[in-house]
Amino acid sequence: MTDAKLSARNVxxxxxxxxxxxxxxxxxxxxxxxxxxxxxGCGKSTFLRTLNRMNDTVANARVEGTILLDxxxxxxxxxxxxxxxxxxxxxxxxxxxxxxxxxxxxAYGPSIHGxxxxxxxxxxxxxxxxxxxxxxxxxxxxxxxxxTTLSGGQQQRLCIARAxxxxxxxxxMDEPCSALDPIATARIEELIHELRGRYAIVIVxxxxxxxxxxxxxxxxxxLGRLVEFGATSDxxxxxxxxxTKDYITGRYG
Amino acid sequence: xxxxxxxxxxxxxxxxxxxSARMRAAAFRRPxxxxxxSLPVHHAWVVALWVLGPPLTFLVIWSLTSPALVTDRVLAxxxxxxxxxxxxxxxxxxxxxxxxxxGSGGVFHPAAVRLAPAYAAAQRHYDWxxxxxALILALAGGVFAFVRVSPAFSARWRLENxxxxxxxxxxxxxxxxxxxxxxxLLYEAARFFAMVPAIDFLTGTRWSPxxxxxxxxxxxxxxxxxxxxxxxxxxxxxxxxxxxxGLMSAIYLGQYARPRTRxxxxxxxxxxxxxxxxxxGYFAALSxxxxxxxxxxxxxxxxxxxxxxxxxxxxxxxxxVPFVSSTADDALRAVPAEMRxxxxxxxxxxxxxxxxxxIPAALPGIAGGVLLAxxxxxxxxxxxxxxxxxxxxxxLDPFASTTTxxxxxxxxxxxxxEFDSAKTLAAFALGLVLFAAxxxxxxxxxxxxxxxxxxxE
Numbered sequence: 268m269t270d271a272k273l274s275a276r277n278v279x280x281x282x283x284x285x286x287x288x289x290x291x292x293x294x295x296x297x298x299x300x301x302x303x304x305x306x307x308g309c310g311k312s313t314f315l316r317t318l319n320r321m322n323d324t325v326a327n328a329r330v331e332g333t334i335l336l337d338x339x340x341x342x343x344x345x346x347x348x349x350x351x352x353x354x355x356x357x358x359x360x361x362x363x364x365x366x367x368x369x370x371x372x373x374a375y376g377p378s379i380h381g382x383x384x385x386x387x388x389x390x391x392x393x394x395x396x397x398x399x400x401x402x403x404x405x406x407x408x409x410x411x412x413x414x415t416t417l418s419g420g421q422q423q424r425l426c427i428a429r430a431x432x433x434x435x436x437x438x439x440m441d442e443p444c445s446a447l448d449p450i451a452t453a454r455i456e457e458l459i460h461e462l463r464g465r466y467a468i469v470i471v472x473x474x475x476x477x478x479x480x481x482x483x484x485x486x487x488x489x490l491g492r493l494v495e496f497g498a499t500s501d502x503x504x505x506x507x508x509x510x511t512k513d514y515i516t517g518r519y520g
Numbered sequence: 521x522x523x524x525x526x527x528x529x530x531x532x533x534x535x536x537x538x539x540s541a542r543m544r545a546a547a548f549r550r551p552x553x554x555x556x557x558s559l560p561v562h563h564a565w566v567v568a569l570w571v572l573g574p575p576l577t578f579l580v581i582w583s584l585t586s587p588a589l590v591t592d593r594v595l596a597x598x599x600x601x602x603x604x605x606x607x608x609x610x611x612x613x614x615x616x617x618x619x620x621x622x623g624s625g626g627v628f629h630p631a632a633v634r635l636a637p638a639y640a641a642a643q644r645h646y647d648w649x650x651x652x653x654a655l656i657l658a659l660a661g662g663v664f665a666f667v668r669v670s671p672a673f674s675a676r677w678r679l680e681n682x683x684x685x686x687x688x689x690x691x692x693x694x695x696x697x698x699x700x701x702x703x704x705l706l707y708e709a710a711r712f713f714a715m716v717p718a719i720d721f722l723t724g725t726r727w728s729p730x731x732x733x734x735x736x737x738x739x740x741x742x743x744x745x746x747x748x749x750x751x752x753x754x755x756x757x758x759x760x761x762x763x764x765x766g767l768m769s770a771i772y773l774g775q776y777a778r779p780r781t782r783x784x785x786x787x788x789x790x791x792x793x794x795x796x797x798x799x800x801g802y803f804a805a806l807s808x809x810x811x812x813x814x815x816x817x818x819x820x821x822x823x824x825x826x827x828x829x830x831x832x833x834x835x836x837x838x839x840x841v842p843f844v845s846s847t848a849d850d851a852l853r854a855v856p857a858e859m860r861x862x863x864x865x866x867x868x869x870x871x872x873x874x875x876x877x878x879i880p881a882a883l884p885g886i887a888g889g890v891l892l893a894x895x896x897x898x899x900x901x902x903x904x905x906x907x908x909x910x911x912x913x914x915x916l917d918p919f920a921s922t923t924t925x926x927x928x929x930x931x932x933x934x935x936x937x938e939f940d941s942a943k944t945l946a947a948f949a950l951g952l953v954l955f956a957a958x959x960x961x962x963x964x965x966x967x968x969x970x971x972x973x974x975x976x977e
Contacts, residue, residue, distance in 0.1 A: 321865060326779075353867035363858035366881035375876060376866040426862065433866060 271335070272297040272467040273318060273355075273437060278332035280313055280322065287313045289491040290332070297436070300459060300468040302478035302499065305488035306514065311471045314488070315439050318469065319355035320348050336437070353380055356430035356466075360442040362422030364414030364429075369406050372414040372425055373397060376433035392432055400428035401458050420451025427458065431466075438462070440470040444477065456481050475515060479503050487511045526579075526651050530658050534571040537662040541567035541669050548671045558675035566675045569682045570665035575654035582650050587618075593642040594635065614639075705955060708948035715942045716741050721949060727912035727923075729932060729943045737942040743950060745912035749922040750954075753833040753904065754897035757918060761837025762893060766844025767886070771874055774849040786849075793842040801906030804835035809907055816919035827909035829922035836903050840893045847889025851882035851972070888969035895961035899954060901926040925950050 271294035280288035288310045295301050303311035313322065320341060322328040334341040341351055353376070364372050373393045374383075383389035393410075397403040402424045406417070414425055423443055430438055440459075444452040452474075459468060459481045472478050478485050479499055486496040487508070495502060495511045506512045545563035591614055616632035621640035669675070713721070716738045724742015732740050773786050809831035816824025855878050863873040879886070909921030910931055932947040 319865065321861065324861065324864060349867045349869060351867070352865055357861075357865035359858055359862060359865075361856075361858050363856065363862040365859055365862065365877050366855075367877075375863070375868075379866070379868050379872050379876070429862075429866065 270296050272337065273469075274335040274338075275314075275318075276333045276335070278314070278317060278330065278334060280310070280317055281329045281331075282325065283327045287491055288317070291488075291493045292332075293486060293493060293496055295437075295467055295469060297467050298464045299483045300463050300470065300481055302482035302485045303469065303471045303488060304473075304475060304478050304485060304514070305494075307473075309488040310491040311486075311488040312441055315441055315469060315471050318437070318439055319352050319357055321352075321357065323348065353433050354435055355437040355439060356433065356435035358423070358426050358430055358438065358440045358443045361446050362419055362426055364417070364422050364425050367414060368411045369397075369414050369417070369425060370410040373428050373432045376429060380433055382433065396428040396432035397425075399431050399462070400424045401454065401461070402428055418451070420447050420454055423447060423451070423455060424458065427455075427462075431462075435466060437467040437469065440468065442471050442473060445473060452477070475503070487514060489514070526654060530572065530575050530654065533655075533658045533662060534568040537571040537666065538564040538568040541666055544666070544669045545675070558673065562675035562679050563669045563673070566678045566682065567662060567665040567669065569679070570661035571658050573682075573685075574657040574661045578657055579650065579654055582653075586646050586650065590618075590639070590642045590646055593645070594638050597638050597642075702955070705948055705952050708945055709952040711940075712942065712945035712949040715945065716949075721946075722953075725914055727928070729928075729946060732941075732943055741942060741946055743925070743928075743946075743953070745914040746923060746925045746928050746950065747953070748914055749829065749908070749912065750898050750924040750926070752916075752918075752922060753829050753908065753924055754836060754900065755894045757830060757833025758837035758840060758897045759890065759894060761834055762840045762844045762897075763890060765837070766841045766893075767848050769841065770845040770848035770852060773845070774852050775870065775874055775878070789845060790842050792838065795839070797839065797900060797902035798906070800835050800839050801902040804831050804903050804907035808835055812919070819919075821917070821919045823917075824919040825909060825921035827907065827921045828919045829908070830918040832904050832907040832922075832924075833918070835907065836897050836900055839900070839903065840897055843893040843896060844889060847892065848882070848886045851885025851889065852878050854885060854972075855881045884968050884972035888965040888972070891961050891965035891968070895958040895965070898924075898961075899926065899958050901930065905930050925954050929954075 273295040275291055275293050278288060278291045279286060291314060303315060305311050316322045317330050318334060318341070322330065330342060336351065336354065340346065365375060367375070370393055373396050374389050377383050377389060377392050383392055394403060394407075397406065402421060405421060406412075406425075414422065417425060423446075427438075427443075444455050447455065456477065459470065462468060470478075470481060482499045484497065485499040485502040487494045487502065487506075487510075489510055495506060495508045497507070501507075502511060503515060506515060542560045542564035545558070545560035594614070594617070613631045613635065617635040617639045620632055620636040621643055720738030721741055721743055723744055724738060725744050726740055726742045727745050728740045769789060773782050773789070777785060809826050809828065812828050812831040812834070813824045813826045816828065816830075852874075859877055859881060860873055863877040864870070868876070904924045904927040908927050909923050910927065911921050912923045912928070913920055915922065929947045929950050932944060932950075
């Protein structure tokens with residue numbers, strides 16, 4: 268597939284001797300939202316974290332197979348992990364703003380990557396990222412306040428703004444709403460709709476309604492294997508695999 | 521009866537109480553009675569505590585009050601009429617007489633020799649009274665508790681109360697001792713400030729306690745050079761060494777080192793904290809100081825001293841590296857892992873993450889640890905006693921000889937000292953200032969650390 272943004276081929280991940288991901292292959296295109304669903308411990312978060320090599324920070328993790336970003340091997344020695352992560356941003360389960368001002372939280376990525384030449388450039392980048400994350404109107408008068416003073420939902424949108432600010436091509440979201448209330452969750456989902464098309468988005472979620480609402484394609488993982496991957500409407504209304512059906516209908520997992 | 525004999529008797533009584541109460545309680549244990557709240561051993565301990573508690577409490581209080589009672593009795597005797605009127609002279613004769621009555625040797629005031637038999641008699645009188653009272657209390661407590669041994673008596677809970685009292689008493693001992701030390705420090709310092717105006721002491725720049733003009737003691741007891749020297753050595757030079765070394769080693773060990781490296785390197789670093797300060801002292805005096813002086817001479821500083829502030833400060837800095845390092849390590853580890861991941865996921869390198877995210881987030885914890893380290897450094901004595909100078913100079917030159925508060929306290933209190941001269945009492949005033957400074961540092965540090973903990977938990 269030539270239009271694949273991210274492409275995984277026969278990927279297996281081991282933690283020590285334990286196999287967490289077993290021979291997963293999939294393609295993710297540049298203008299879609301893909302949801303990963305599956306029971307706890309099925310490996311969907313692990314797989315997500317191999318896409319931007321966040322598993323490198325786990326001492327005994329080992330990855331087999333290939334992951335290509337625009338055809339470049341993510342795990343090749345020539346791949347600079349700093350550049351990779353700038354291109355593949357990530358939003359975590361728990362909102363994790365830095366102990367800095369709102370402005371500094373967003374400016375952090377652009378400044379370490381040298382994206383802004385002047386203060387004016389930086390102001391523009393920060394405003395742009397906050398606007399796209401739907402947070403600008405709420406925080407424009409208190410950009411100097413600490414990021415930790417925001418509510419949970421605002422913090423999560425700040426983290427999305429922070430990821431957007433380095434202008435990534437892919438955004439990985441690891442259960443971004445699991446620590447948020449329904450209103451904040453709805454706001455994030457709305458945001459995902461707005462961001463769709465501009466970035467390839469991969470979202471891990473435990474909430475199947477959320478997967479159905481935000482994604483075009485859904486991947487069902489179980490026991491480290493990719494059981495089924497297809498159009499979200501098919502997965503939820505007419506799954507091919509029996510296990511998918513059991514999970515969707517709540518009989519399993 | 522001697523004190524030891526008395527104590528043995530009381531403990532013996534407690535043992536008897538324990539055994540007899542156990543026997544008495546064991547007799548209740550008939551098969552008919554199924555529910556039995558307290559076991560014989562509980563009854564036994566309640567009785568034993570009743571035997572021990574009252575007389576021991578009494579003896580502790582007595583030991584604090586009896587010297588005054590004895591002295592009063594001696595003063596009331598006709599022999600005491602001949603004592604001089606000066607309160608101070610009288611106190612010194614009395615203390616000689618007490619020493620004599622208790623059988624210590626030495627040279628005594630002639631009046632004390634005359635007074636000694638009266639003193640010994642008074643002492644015997646009160647000792648006898650105290651022993652009798654203690655034994656009566658022990659017996660009374662034992663009988664009171666023994667009579668109450670019955671199936672309905674909830675000895676288990678009484679014992680629980682007794683344990684709580686015991687724990688409370690243990691905590692009180694520590695608190696009261698601290699209060700006593702602070703009290704005596706305040707008292708002696710107040711005597712000092714009655715002789716020397718506080719303003720002279722705190723802001724005067726001439727410190728020469730060896731020669732004190734009785735008319736104006738404040739003129740030669742200006743402690744500002746000491747405060748500066750302490751601050752210069754402990755807070756500036758030592759921190760200039762300890763802060764970068766401690767912080768960087770904490771970052772390496774906590775963030776970069778592999779578990780196996782960390783497993784031996786961290787304890788190795790902490791060994792530094794276990795080296796006796798006297799060893800640091802001669803290391804400073806014998807190894808570091810001469811080299812520092814040579815360096816100073818090499819740099820063209822003519823008055824480079826072999827008792828320089830730099831030598832003492834450098835070694836003190838090494839000494840507190842483990843404190844800075846372990847508090848910094850804790851503070852960095854307390855930063856949530858998600859924050860670190862967030863930075864890495866943006867494409868920051870580990871060192872960028874540490875510099876821009878971890879250290880700012882851990883800063884309050886690190887600052888608290890540094891303040892604690894400073895308070896330790898300025899209270900540190902042995903290194904400066906051995907390596908710093910006795911001469912107080914107000915200087916910014918790290919190669920010049922400098923002295924510290926702790927070093928001067930040692931100098932003031934060693935050798936022949938009279939405990940009513942401005943010179944000796946100055947040690948207490950210095951101690952008070954030092955205490956106040958370290959207390960303040962500790963409180964501020966703990967408040968900072970606590971706030972910071974709350975922010976993440």
